[in-house]
Amino acid sequence: MLRLINVHGFFWLLLAVPAIGMTIGFLRDPVTAFDLIHPSGEFSVRFMIMAMMISPLRALFGRQRWLDWLLARRRALGVAACLCGLLHLAFYLYDMGDWGMIAEEALIFSIWTGYAALAIFVAMGVTSNNASQRAMRANWKRLQRLVYPAALLIALHWVYVDGETMGMIVHFAPLLLLETARVMLMFKRRSARSGTGAVTG
């Protein structure tokens, strides 16, 4: 089992399980589209947060084998977040079933934040391959950094569409803690460096 999870293809398959399950549920009974909006959105957020946690973890713990393992799979996590986001949109569109109403709702804050985040996800998703990475050079990294505003948009989307904050906070807390620790560490290192700099001249 442990060896199997090291196979990249298997890891991709593992991440696809929720999406496959939800799609089967939908095909069996399309009325469930309404109930599937919530879990598909949540899985998208979860994959995004897992992908985003790797970088602060590395800043805090340095090079570790388990972090290298995760880093090698970050692209899979990001693409899974994007695909679950698209599935979420598909369930939403099916449930709405009326383009006029879909257009009307798109102007509501809780909904356009979702579209804006998904646009970023899609841009990142379609360039998540080595060829794009080479062709875009430094712009590729710039595009990847848009995941931070996307995360903010999704946090707002969640809170506003739901009318309560708890679910969002529970999901985002680990990431927020890690990012805070990373920033604190950065400042500590910086002040330590400028401190020694002052002594030596």
Next chain:
Amino acid sequence: MKFAQAMLAVAAATAMQFSASPDAFATGKMKCDAGPQSGWKSRTDLEAKLKKDGWTIKKSKVDGGCYEVYGVTPEGQNVEAYFHPVTMEKLLVSQRGKVIFKK
């Protein structure tokens, strides 16, 4: 778009949203103090009445001591609506978190 500009744009949009509806969180949900459930009207009756009025019901449940209904209004809006379980009075209707009716 640069990273800082993107973050700034999101922050500005959020600030605008807050100034437009500062109580958006507080009003998205509703609480009812309707006494013991034995005195409540049945949820099936509420659904039947709403259907007669032209609503489509997706789901209904008890939330915050009120009846909460997910559905489509006769005007075609997808909403989350709160009703008093004894008087059946409509208390609050929100469309994707945006309050469109409040008693």
